[in-house]
Amino acid sequence: MTTGIRQSIYFLQQEYERGNTRPLEDVLFAWRGIQQLDPHEWRSFFALGGLHGEPFLLRRAVDRLPPEDTYAYWGGYCNHGNILFPTWHRAYLHCVEKALQSIVPGVMLPFWDETDDYSLHHGVPAIFTQATVDLPSYGLMGIPNPLRSFTLPISVSDSYWQDQNASADEARPYYKRAGYTTVRYPLSGLVGNFGDSELTYAHNQKYPDPKTNDALLNNNIVAWLNGPEPEDPPPPEGANIYASYRACLFAPNYTVFSNTTSAAAWNGAIPSSQANVVPLEAPHNDLHMAVGGFDAPQIVAGNMGLVSGSNGDMGENNTSSFDPIFFFHHCNIDRMFWLWQKLHGQTRTLEVADDMTDYPGTSSSDSQGPIPGVAPGTRLTLGGTALKPFRNPLTSRPYVSTDCVDIENQLGYTYGPGSFDDLSIDDQLRAAAVKPGFSTRKLMVRGVDRALFQGSFLLTAHATVTDDGGKTRQYYLGYHSVFSRYSVSSCANCRAHLEVIAHFSLRSMPEDEVDRATFTVKVHHRGSVLPAGLKTVLKVRG
Template structure:
């Protein structure tokens, strides 16, 4: 990372806006070898006094090279940060963006492809679909990594975004293996727009499975998916569902987060995963079922857009390099190191996906003149100053849902005076108790960001529905069978 500000004294610096840029990748690597973490807020905060003593001019001992030594102004800024209580603060959009590896693959909006580019894409997809299902580079085999039969996919955990980024890369490489398609890239479908006509024609409209994906599933075979042809809602219904499930709201919230955060907790990751789930549920019965979602050709264009949004966020907060990305994390960095960084069945690891040579024809960027990004929270250290703003949202969390008891994807609705005011879709397999990742993350939360006016002086309640099984178990799933989840409602505050 390059320091985006000139060396001048900052009277009220914060980690996210100022301090994290003081440490070069070589500084972080050098001190990590000595067991000292300089790449994250928690690491710098816990070592702040020692860092100040070691770097203070006129006779600094660190960094060891003259070029990297701190100026008196930078040292004073760091001292101010310590005196002020080491505030985390909020990130300011970075300009110009600090890119990672040089881009070698450009992915475009599918509506922006020329007719020739679109025809080539169709040729590549048809080529994969025509391959024998036993071919590891066939459409059937590649789609089978996500749900049935392989069940490799990592949902609702830290490696979710890296896994899908690598999955797109592997699928794109397979498209390029079709003769004459060596330069093909996967385009994206911007879900804020109507489903394009191009995705409603062969070979992108539907896919008929040539073999049973559940016959070889482990730990036990799964029935009911052969014969099987993918299904989708109409373009109009998809757009309606996207609004009902708050997909665009969650995307907008994710892009304004200062921190990467944790799934089920906060930050970019939490809201991006909720948007992912809502998108799956919006598109159709196949996309809403983790067992077979990736067999619907729209899966690849939908996920390409999600990767575009992740790269947009990385660019905004200066996280397109591994050191820059780590600076947006807290204590939870283990998933970027061996052996916890694995992305099975792929050889690439989570840390290797942070810097990408993929670019997009458009990113969703916020200008630095629009101000700092968001770091709203429900609690804050008593030593901090904070404020309640009338415009700040209320966080309503349906907490402690035991997903393993719920057969398939489900919808959580927030009701006010018995009328739905918000709902979210949770994406999972039909048999989550047989999915290793689901079992590991069996207790989940659903987050709603609501205006105060939507909730005040109204009687609130929660309902869980399982759309795929409405005819069998009724319209609402008993909360008692879903682990008796609780409601956590907080007025969000910000540090000042």
């Protein structure tokens, strides 16, 4: 049934530069087309982007949430932190692709291969950052690049019942007016009230040159993808996005592969000598934060700090889907999902094991939770839980995950060449090896409450060892990204599961130094002061 091939966007860019311009032109023209549609039409980019997060007003109207209950909004349909994360976003991309094909029949959504050689050395492909593009096949030259940004045709907010003229204490916590244009690192897009707007304006005045900003973005992406440079002591293996993508393909079952909640529970239960499982959602979160406004972890680990005031749209769940790069990033996430399926022989059927049906990440009360209208504590299933609001045209019923397992025969597409295509299960054994004399133990971090923070934040872990002579030696143990909403405490499905649990391998430390070490975890966020009530629980396992 396969009818289309999703290619790497960098491959299409190279073809364009060689003179084969039409494939990339079709993609650009289709994106321009859906961005120009009436925002109330389902095919419009505004309506499609709004399915993931903002504007919550649309979600309330569809699902009849009571406006008098200020804690009732659910923040869009997206699934994070549960077993529906890969399948919901697969259905989402399929819907967006159909909209693009309504503009250019047969066009396919490309993927940004974030771990190919180009990205590892240069950052995002240039097609995402150049200001204008030429589409000679369509008679269009020097038009604004539809993949660089998007300008909102309608205002969005997450507390729409509040009066925009209210006092500062009552003003919307997250609000963007019609005419706002999405931004990426190192710029800020936080404009919810007068105070935020003033700070954002002052911050962005420091970065007036688009070319310089593109260079800063690309340098940051390269740093996130590759991790720290070798030093003494050496950084931990795997402390980068490339290694996380590679490791997630070895996750032993769909449940722990699919989401951070299930993986955290798994890592807390397995023997410390076994390598941590990396879920697909982990590198997904990292890329959001890299594009959206956080310095690479090794930079913040070195106390150089964030780009103070940076707050790009990709860095928060609220409006990340209004940045066009969101969909090319998620297309790569879906490709990695397909690679995992092929590697583990699950391209035709997908299941949550019988002994994991009540596992963390399989309930509507886990992490962000599912979608409006699902009662807390509801068991999530691949064959029964609807992937709202997407409907299967073959059955006229809502899509469920089992409708989206076989991309070739159920959805009619496959993927062109990309990184990790040649990976095999045999590679897992080499990745799990521990150097003689080094620790097999882990540091477990618990107790960090997401509700204390506005938006996403980052944890970095460190160990300090003092020898008998008083000389200290510090180890950087790695990082953990928390991709979150700007206002978690007022989001009903976010409040269901607020604790952050992270596990850090101690394999970069000699075994005889672990018991003498002092462990610390730093929280890197956009506020100037850590919130009151912040607590962490540190425990060495093994």
